[in-house]
Amino acid sequence: MPLEKKTIWLLIADSAKARLFAVDRRERTLRPMGEWQDDVAGGKAQEIVADRPGRTFDSGGPGRHAMEPSSSPKGVAKARFVAMLADHLEDEAKKNGFDELHLVAAPRTLGELRELLDPAVKSRLAHEEAKDLTQLTKPELEKLLGGRFWPV
Numbered sequence: 001m002p003l004e005k006k007t008i009w010l011l012i013a014d015s016a017k018a019r020l021f022a023v024d025r026r027e028r029t030l031r032p033m034g035e036w037q038d039d040v041a042g043g044k045a046q047e048i049v050a051d052r053p054g055r056t057f058d059s060g061g062p063g064r065h066a067m068e069p070s071s072s073p074k075g076v077a078k079a080r081f082v083a084m085l086a087d088h089l090e091d092e093a094k095k096n097g098f099d100e101l102h103l104v105a106a107p108r109t110l111g112e113l114r115e116l117l118d119p120a121v122k123s124r125l126a127h128e129e130a131k132d133l134t135q136l137t138k139p140e141l142e143k144l145l146g147g148r149f150w151p152v
Contacts, residue, residue, distance in 0.1 A: 008126075008149065009033065009098040011085070012141065013113070014106040015078035017134045018085055021141075023102075028150045030142050036085070040077035082109060086116035093120040101125050104145070106132035 008023040010030060017037045021030035092098060101121065105113060107130040117125070127148070133141060 006099040007097070008100045008102065009092075010102045010104070010141075010145065010149075011089070012104050012133050012136075013082075013085060013109055014132050014134045015109045015112075016081060018081075019134070021138075022098075023149045025150050028142075028146060030138055030146075032138070034088075036081070038077055038081040040074070078109075079112070082112045083116055086113055086118070086121075089121045090118040093118065093124060098124060102145075102148070103128040104131055104133050106130070106134075 008025070010021045010023055012019045012021070016039075019035045020033040022033050024031050089101070101124050103110065103113070103125060105128075109132075110128060110130045114128070133144070136144065
């Protein structure tokens with residue numbers, strides 16, 4: 001039985017690292033299409049904010065105390081990274097860059113990404129899985145996930 005002529009993409013992601021592959025069903029391989037990494041989102045919070053927090057006067061007396069940031073710099077970086085991935089997928093979907101998308105992401109990242117996906121991407125979403133596989137090599141990914149893409 002001949003293989004369907006479809007462009008299938010696989011995105012492996014967490015909140016600081018992502019890799020995009022095109023699935024080559026004939027050659028039974030994953031072809032790298034792009035890789036992104038956000039060092040701020042992946043770093044330690046104390047490395048991101050090296051300065052001491054600002055100071056403010058106490059509202060109830062003459063004392064002063066450190067101000068807490070309104071949002072975590074690492075959290076902001078993670079949200080920005082996930083939004084960048086969603087934007088990239090949207091741009092590619094609108095250019096018909098892929099027919100089918102398989103998404104494997106860390107559970108929290110998957111939830112955040114799902115909320116940001118454009119309808120053009122959602123309509124092409126064939127499979128999603130809540131797993132962090134970003135540390136696996138390309139051969140390990142092919143061995144683990146290949147069965148869903150190429151016939152036995």
